[in-house]
Amino acid sequence: MAFPVPPLLLLLLLTALLVIAVTRLWDYVLVRLVWRPYAITKGFREQGIHGPSYSFFKGCNEEIRIMKENTDGLVLDVGDHKYLPRIAPHYLKWRAQYGEPFLYWYGPQARICIFDYELARQILSSKSGHFVKNDAHPTLLALVGKGLGFMEGADWVRHRRVINPVFTIDKLKIVTETMLDFAQNMASELEAEASRNEKAETKVDINKHFSDLTVDNIAYAIFGNSYRLGKQVFEAQTEMLGITMATFLDVPIPGFKYLPTEANRRKWMLERKLKSLLRQIIQPRLASGEYGNDLLGVMLDSSTEAKQGRKQVDGLSLSMEEIIHECKLFFFAGHENTALLLTWSVYLLSIYPEWQERLRKEVFREFGREAPNPNALNKLKEMTMVLFETLRLYSPALFMQRKTLADMTVGSIKLPKGTAIVIPIPIMHRDKDAWGDDADEFNPMRFENGISGAAKVPHGLLAFSMGPRNCIGQNFSMLEAKSTLALMLQKFSFALSHDYIGFMWTMTAFD
Ligand code: HEM
Structure with a gap:
């Protein structure tokens, strides 16, 4: 037998749900998608670190997509090992334009691309637990499973x-x-x-x-x-x-x-x-x-x-x-x-x-x-x-990624909590x-x-x-x-x- 819900209680319940939804939306749209990118860009600019500008929600993803499409068909001569413009055109372009390291945006996530071996060593060998694996794309996680490579701390x-x-x-x-x-x-x-070929060859x-x-x-x-x-x-x-x-x-x-x-x-x-x-x-x-x-x-x-x-x-x-x-x-x-x-x-x-x-x-x-x-x-x-x-x-x-769990300083770079760090292996x-x-x-x-x-x-x-x-x-x-x-x-x-x-x-x- 169903009990009727008093109208006042229903109203309170709906109001609470509305408040939660508005707060979440406020946090997601205004804080994550607008305010934080602005504040992070400013913080890095003050440290002399620059990069391509942030586009609402998409970050730099469209720019990357276009650059990759343009270099996809790049043909190299046999013996020419300079294939980096084909696989990482965005990193090369932004490094030439903004210097090292530079800041770019994967959607609303700030990413710092570093090229310096000493910085990479400090980050990769850190045992502080403050540099963790960056969030994996949900489809990637479904593909590979949340195993060893994506765990942290005691579980890892x-x-x-x-x-x-x-x-x-x-x-x-x-x-x-x-x-x-x-x-x-x-x-x-x-x-x-x-063996079926007279020169003993097979292609x-x-x-x-x-x-x-x-x-x-x-x-x-x-x-x-x-x-x-x-x-x-x-x-x-x-x-x-x-x-x-x-x-x-x-x-x-x-x-x-x-x-x-x-x-x-x-x-x-x-x-x-x-x-x-x-x-x-x-x-x-x-x-x-x-x-x-x-x-x-x-x-x-x-x-x-x-x-x-x-x-x-x-x-x-x-x-x-x-x-x-x-x-x-x-x-x-x-x-x-x-x-x-x-x-x-x-x-x-x-x-x-x-x-x-x-x-x-x-x-x-x-x-x-x-x-x-x-x-x-x-x-x-x-x-x-x-x-x-x-x-x-x-x-x-092609690269490794880490994310800061707290505000951190590496070398002379101040990294706010949640910044992703990209280490582009083939470029280094x-x-x-x-x-x-x-x-x-x-x-x-x-x-x-x-x-x-x-x-x-x-x-x-x-x-x-x-x-x-x-x-x-x-x-x-x-x-x-x-x-x-x-x-x-x-x-x-x-x-x-x-x-x-x-x-x-x-x-x-x-x-
Ligand atoms: C040429 C072959 C391989 C290359 C270049 C390679 C490269 C790498 C790199 C760069 C990482 C570190 C990723 C990071 O720090 O973000 C890694 C981690 C890992 N690799 Fe490999 N790998 C190779 C073969 C293999 C094989 C054969 C296996 C398994 C049999 C394997 C299993 C793993 C696992 C489980 C991790 C995560 C380790 C952890 O987080 O504790 N890899 N690999």
């Missing part, structure tokens, strides 16, 4: 401690055996194609092959024997990536993610699919109590369910929801970057054949025609130098003061004495970041790249295809 420590053991060198050497098997399968496919889109290979590798590292089912997670993620990219420069509007737009409904459907696939993999393991020693197994072993009944609870447990987020994140973070590293390495080895030959000699010296030995991959010194130089010239990660990798006059050239010799001696600053190479939030998968990635390249060098010589567009290569199989 707990997750990193549970996951770290999977990435110890000893564990990784075991995983490398499987990486070599997958690489061998890829090589056999290419050899079979080449391939090598990036596609490396993409498939790195998906297999990360699927196996996370899901072990269930990796085939795990790969369907990847297919759903790839579709979601399309939606993410299309909305990347759209300013997130509060509440918009709940509206049943076509893109949102598609996103929700894919999210449900991702979850259900992951549950299909997880449930049988939980039921059998056989967790496995892959990443998922290690996380399940730590899970709250697994710990029930155990006497000691060590505070190192992940909930099922957290495990699902981590699977999504690791799948996303763990393949495309390495595929790019491999593709750009093969590109550079194709246009610098003397280095291709040097690396091949090194591989034959170490392994002869035998399958590369995971325990000896670290002896491939020249290959490591080439991989580092590839990461420097063609860093797969071309800094002539840090890397010398040949910063735009391919010169693996600069890494002859390792990373720390390569630049005039101690942490010049930022491809895997530095400090506590550095890339947890960097050793995994380097072993994956080394094992694949070693096998490819033993079996093929490679050159850019004559009608080279995008990523076409001619691979010639050795007999």
Whole structure:
């Protein structure tokens, strides 16, 4: 039976709701979208920091979109490594116009773009907890899950401690055996194609092959024997990536993610699919109590369910929801970057054949025609130098972002709470003061004495970041790249295809 609400109470209720709505709107429109941008711009101007002006709500997003559209089709000559105007035209233009650092606006969020290594070091290695990861776009979060890369404080420590053991060198050497098997399968496919040609040649889109290979590798590292089912997670993620990219420069509007737009409904459907696939993999393991020693197994072993009944609870447990987020994140973070590293390495080895030959000699010296030995991959010194130089010239990660949790001072810059800081990795990798006059050239010799001696600053190479939030998968990635390249060098010589567009290569199989 429904009770009638007295009219006065109803009136009070409606008035309260109206007051809340007006206060929220006031805060959002007037404070966040008008007053704060004005005050922040003024504060930075007084410090001598300038930048493009703020447009209501959109910030500089339209300007960025137009600049990117204009440079999208930019074609470079083979061997010209100056691709930055194509991928980061806005950073280059604003740096030339306003100096370093400069202020710009992503929607209503102030962003300071820094280029100085010492400032970057202070921010990335800070343990104060005052520089946190910047807010991720809601579509990106739906895609990759709120895992390790997006956590802070005690939650981040707990997750990193549970996951770290999977990435110890000893564990990784075991995983490398499987990486070599997958690489061998890829090589056999290419050899079979080449054998049908009288010159033993085959023309391939090598990036596609490396993409498939790195998906297999990360699927196996996370899901072990269930990796085939795990790969369907990847297919759903790839579709979601399309939606993410299309909305990347759209300013997130509060509440918009709940509206049943076509893109949102598609996103929700894919999210449900991702979850259900992951549950299909997880449930049988939980039921059998056989967790496995892959990443998922290690996380399940730590899970709250697994710990029930155990006497000691060590505070190192992940909930099922957290495990699902981590699977999504690791799948996303763990393949495309390495595929790019491999593709750009093969590109550079194709246009610098003397280095291709040097690396091949090194591989034959170490392994002869035998399958590369995971325990000896670290002896491939020249290959490591080439991989580092590839990461420097063609860093797969384009920038890192942090946000201040309180008013902070870095160097001489006063940053108000909530300011985002952008660290543009590939631009810093071309800094002539840090890397010398040949910063735009391919010169693996600069890494002859390792990373720390390569630049005039101690942490010049930022491809895997530095400090506590550095890339947890960097050793995994380097072993994956080394094992694949070693096998490819033993079996093929490679050159850019004559009608080279995008990523076409001619691979010639050795007999
Ligand atoms: C060439 C390959 C790779 C590159 C260039 C790369 C780059 C990076 C960078 C720059 C960061 C720091 C991001 C930031 O501070 O905002 C990072 C973090 C991370 N990477 Fe990688 N990555 C690679 C491979 C991998 C692989 C293979 C995995 C997993 C197996 C992985 C998992 C992660 C995770 C989970 C984080 C977040 C760590 C944390 O916040 O504690 N990455 N990566």
